[in-house]
Amino acid sequence: MQLQFLITSEQRASGAMFMESLNDTVLAFIYPTDGRRTFHTFFCPPMRIIALGADGQVVFDEVITKWRWVKLPVCRYVIETGPKVDYRPYLQTVLSVAPDLPQLGSMDPSLRMDSLLFALLAEAVADIRRIRDAHRGEVRPEIQRHRFEAWERGQIVSSAGFLLDFSRAWNLPDGAVKLSYSVLKAEEPYLDEIVAASVAGIPWRHEFPNHCMRCGKSASWRPILNPTPNAPVEILWRYQRPENAIPICHHCTETLNLLRDESLQLDLVWGLWGPRFEAFWAWHRARKNNRLPRDWDMYAHPLWPWEFGGESWESGSGALRFAEPRPPHQVIRDEQHMQALRRGLYSKKFRGRQPGETPLQKLLDFRLDILQGEPR
Numbered sequence: 373m374q375l376q377f378l379i380t381s382e383q384r385a386s387g388a389m390f391m392e393s394l395n396d397t398v399l400a401f402i403y404p405t406d407g408r409r410t411f412h413t414f415f416c417p418p419m420r421i422i423a424l425g426a427d428g429q430v431v432f433d434e435v436i437t438k439w440r441w442v443k444l445p446v447c448r449y450v451i452e453t454g455p456k457v458d459y460r461p462y463l464q465t466v467l468s469v470a471p472d473l474p475q476l477g478s479m480d481p482s483l484r485m486d487s488l489l490f491a492l493l494a495e496a497v498a499d500i501r502r503i504r505d506a507h508r509g510e511v512r513p514e515i516q517r518h519r520f521e522a523w524e525r526g527q528i529v530s531s532a533g534f535l536l537d538f539s540r541a542w543n544l545p546d547g548a549v550k551l552s553y554s555v556l557k558a559e560e561p562y563l564d565e566i567v568a569a570s571v572a573g574i575p576w577r578h579e580f581p582n583h584c585m586r587c588g589k590s591a592s593w594r595p596i597l598n599p600t601p602n603a604p605v606e607i608l609w610r611y612q613r614p615e616n617a618i619p620i621c622h623h624c625t626e627t628l629n630l631l632r633d634e635s636l637q638l639d640l641v642w643g644l645w646g647p648r649f650e651a652f653w654a655w656h657r658a659r660k661n662n663r664l665p666r667d668w669d670m671y672a673h674p675l676w677p678w679e680f681g682g683e684s685w686e687s688g689s690g691a692l693r694f695a696e697p698r699p700p701h702q703v704i705r706d707e708q709h710m711q712a713l714r715r716g717l718y719s720k721k722f723r724g725r726q727p728g729e730t731p732l733q734k735l736l737d738f739r740l741d742i743l744q745g746e747p748r
């Protein structure tokens with residue numbers, strides 16, 4: 373067993389970070405005064421944290437296995453050690469030696485940081501940790517491209533950018549800074565698409581209603597248009613958008629012979645999403661024919677170029693502030709769209725009770741609470 377004192381703010385800041393395991397090491401954090409302290413366990417192995425008052429009274433004693441922020445009560449000394457290590461034999465040494473140690477760096481950096489910044493940093497560090505776990509060393513683009521969804525990659529590069537900005541003002545662990553650089557470098561060719569995906573390509577199925585638009589029974593959202601086989605993984609998220617999907621149950625899929633009837637599929641998705649499907653379809657076609665506008669600004673219009681949709685969400689805009697997935701509530705439908713819906717829904721007779729338009733109406737009325745015009 374090995375007892376180490378961490379006295380300067382620099383020593384205390386790195387603590388057990390990047391240690392594979394604490395084994396039987398006992399780290400003693402010595403502060404000149406009592407105070408509430410926030411510890412983090414990012415980049416640290418599982419550990420036991422013990423906080424002590426000036427007289428040696430234990431005020432906190434917990435084993436922390438996950439990476440997180442740990443708020444400690446008012447204390448003078450903090451001990452970090454392996455989860456199973458008995459620190460008590462060292463307690464007397466810590467208490468007797470501490471007052472004689474030089475008192476340096478009495479400023480505790482964590483106390484000056486705002487809690488929102490804490491939360492952002494925690495999130496960013498957690499993202500970078502996933503990179504470290506996935507790559508084990510050097511960041512390889514092919515692993516990045518196949519291990520993570522495009523929207524996750526977008527969030528990871530945002531976190532990397534945030535950490536690099538942050539590292540100008542604060543001492544961050546070297547590993548985190550290096551990883552941030554190499555992630556940005558590896559993702560450079562795909563930045564536009566994955567940053568667009570980080571807002572517009574996030575999963576939505578678990579939040580949306582999943583009643584069959586024809587009969588109301590439980591259903592799943594089925595995508596309609598498919599990407600070309602050679603499409604790069606970075607653009608696939610657009611085909612997963614709700615505007616390219618309809619909720620339909622197995623039974624209705626069979627009854628309508630939907631899988632073999634392409635025009636019926638198009639009627640249903642077009643009728644349900646109106647101008648929003650039209651805009652998606654315009655993107656799909658332009659991409660297939662290599663005719664996407666050269667000046668498409670994906671940061672302002674992540675979904676599709678501005679000329680493919682209207683000015684508002686309801687009329688098919690692909691602008692950033694309308695990019696978060698939403699159910700088809702308030703889509704603007706004209707007579708053509710209504711006809712397409714009717715063609716799809718009533719082309720075959722219902723067996724038993726005729727459910728009428730109730731399930732569809734329920735779906736169309738469903739809304740998520742989305743703040744109008746507030747980009748995230």
Ligand SMILES: [Zn+2]
Nearest residue numbers: 584587621624
């Ligand atoms: Zn159904």
